[in-house]
Amino acid sequence: MNRLSYLDYARGLGIVFIVYGHVFSDAFSMWVYSFHVPLFFVISGCIANHRNKEFHNWKEYFYRRVRPFIFPYLVYSVFHTLTSAVIKNQSLINVLKSFVKIILLSGAGTMWFLPVLIMAELLFYLLLNRKRNSLNLYIIAVLVIASFAFNVVYEPDFFIAQTIIKTFVALGFYAIGYYGFKPVFSKRHRLPVLITCLILSLVISSINGMVDLNTLQFSNVFLYFSAAVLGTAFIIFMCHSLEKAEILESFGKYSLTVMGTHLPIALVLKNLIPSSNLQEFFVFVVLIFTEFMLVRFKKINRKSTSLLNTL
Template sequence: MNGIGLKSFLLIQDDSRDDIFDVLKGIAIIFVIMGHCNVGPLRAFIFSFHMPLFFFITGYFLKIRPLNKEMLLSLKRLIVPYIFSSVCVLVIIVIRNCLKNAWFDTSYIKGFVVKFLLGFKGDSAPDWIDGTIMTFWFVWAMFWGRCMVVVLIGKIRSMKVLCVLFIILGLLGNFLGENYFIPYCIPLGLSAAGFIYVGYLLNQYKLLESINAIKFFPFLGICWLYSWWQGGIDIALFWYPSGYVFGLLGALGAFFAMFKLANVFYCKDSLFCNVIHFWGRYSLVVYCVHAMDENLNNWSFFTANCYIPIEYRDIFLVLTRLLITFVFALILLKIKPLRERVFQIRAEL
């Protein structure tokens, strides 16, 4: 496929979408994969903003609707892909066991089924559950976060009260996730709700477009640098070394900076920009493929066994996992029933 053909293939014709936000999601999902490759020097930078970007953008486009409608919509868009991806991983594990003549050893499979049925991700796990759902936590956190924001905004009109309440919920989520066994990533949803609400405020007050909002950037930039210097944040591990509020404000500073840079440098005629845009447009599909990869493969073990020199392992992991994720995401998107019924994507590819 030549360069022109590839650009045409990657360019999404959808005038109802804002290309800049898709580009931001594309940048974020690439950094998610890089972050899971343990790229030491870049880890703190990546973890200072990569997951919050998704929550900010979700909040920015969030519509306040009745809870039952929001839950139904989020179930279709988030939990159905989670169920599909979980089943895919289980099927692959069963096939692997059969090929290894270990089909009679069902202990690992039982542990897998239990943890995915409970959607567990937290620090306090009972002995009868084998591990966590790992990267899939994001889907559940987004589901609960959206629902909580919709409910609270619908009930409470005061922005000040809501800000305080979401900070309290974020801190409560971290406490519960670290100390109690709670299924379906509800504590992570509590933590994510504050980021989603901030994204909602950005749209309500048009802060991304407002010239006056630029006066807040020096403060947010300092928060970002401080959070970065502290090692970033890890929502999945309830880890906020600079504090929940400073971590959120720091990620917001990164979001502002990247939004402005994307507006300056994005070009529809650029192949590079079209690739990033493609990753962002289908970021949930890409994320699910990456989450399946995380649950199935031990890449550190693989690189060690292949005798890849230590100095090249990081770049090898990043390029290999980006390529594999991209290819398998394309395969899923090419299967129309999966694209439309599982991932709720109507666009033709």
Template sequence: MISKPTLSGNRLQWVDYSKGIGIILVVYGHVLRGLNSAGMVNASFFDISDTFVYSFHMPLFFIVSGLFFESSFRKDSNGFMLKKAKTLLHPFIIWSLIQTMVQVVLSNYTNDKVPFSALFTCLIIPRAQFWFLYTLFFINVINYLIYRFAPKFALLISCLVWLVSYVIHADIDPFTTVFQYLAFFNFGIAIGQNKDQLAKLARGKWAFPLVVLFGVAEYFYFINQHTTAYVTDLLLVFTGIVGTLLIAQISYRAQKIRMFNFLEAYGKASIGIYLMHILVASGSRIVLSKFLKISDPTIHIVAGTVLGLVIPYYVYQFCMKSAYLSWFFQVNDKRDERQKAQALA
């Protein structure tokens, strides 16, 4: 059944579909990496699949985040960073501590032994999937400062910051990924400056050329992944952008078909799924392998991916209906609570 594509409030509906596709790839990728660490998956299959997924699925999230940076900054420049702290730093702190604590307690069952000291370092050096929130927050900090003090040439200056970091190969942990993914965030800002052009880009008839271009990009990225960082980083930028544009094309078409509505739902809940999926997927692997003695990688991949999506989705939906439980994911001030109450009325 076909439904007319619409805007969800101020949201671009196809963007939520893109995030839905992205979060499925995130969960699948982490399930696969967990199985590889446990020695349960074919090495060649893992190498090809891992390279494919990681060549564009995280760039997608940074590009999508960049789409709305300028509009959000202009709407409330004074409160911009406080809002980012509430939506990025807050869940980063809460869930880094929760996940690390669980990993410390269950170290005998997990792939890696996590020392108790990790509880004290996980907020400085991000662990596992939490690098994304950490990186995204500091990318926002960089662009906030540039837009605050040099608004006329802000995007150009930010792009120059990335270019300099690329040329000097700024490998400064834990900020290496901040400079690496700044390129994608800035690309999102650039195409987000014209929402009409953005819509044309998504619904344009570019699917087939993008498939061909993406295939070529993937080939060169795969065969050059073990060369110098200068080559791989540049190829990642190209592959990530082309892959994201292709996902945008797919998403725009998917939103017209009702059977794909679950992609929008997962996209809107992507932060909750992202925060919880490793706990669930790892738990699935432990139960299947340690207790049920199941070692079939296909069963593990399917079970880990499905459970890693579905359980966090419903937990997130349940928590967000509560003023208290929603605190695990974001800080709600009185104004947010009033707006939420009015929306539900």
């Protein structure tokens, strides 16, 4: 099944927004935070529907979907942990705690995202393979609502409980991408639809304030979900209207590389670039350029490897 370029564009734009949100702390980043991580869960659901792959057993599922992410998860988590330890002069106990979180699938830095995505996909896969899958949407809705309610009532500070809540929330966005792909996300939409999604997402996110899925900061849950879906829809619809965007496509195809490396590199840059009113701007520019070079290197290296394999 061919890749859908516009979803790569959307993922590429999404990862640039994630980098922006981790560097800047302004009004625009508040809008970015309202949808930038849910965007990736929705896109993953869209891709799952598009490919329509069926796994016949757990061994095949592990080999095809889980195994490829183990190495990057460990490498990027360790990279972030060691960089933070050096830059922030962390104690040995804090470093060991970070390694425990890595082992227990809570990740380090942005790598919390990867186990959450895999576990959400796993839950969705289990539901799809049920004989009575007509109830799937109701089951997913109950799990999502229950996770939000649990977070509001108990405000868990134990990282394993937080990971479980994130997984159920991610499951909701994944399902939106999967079931909404053919009727909504696979189609081109006219400019008025794009503008409406953009305006509504801006208004709702400004009303709801700063949110962050990683820290389980949602403010109003209904507004959070609405802003996330509308912002995601705007990005996907807009990217569907693009004819060619090679840079975004490259960032999208190698978004995991950018996801795993940009925070440690940002920590180093903030330590090197003198503090000033323009520090965030310079950090962002150098960071994006560095990530672009990393992406280009991986792209060239992948092409070279493919060529060698044909000789």
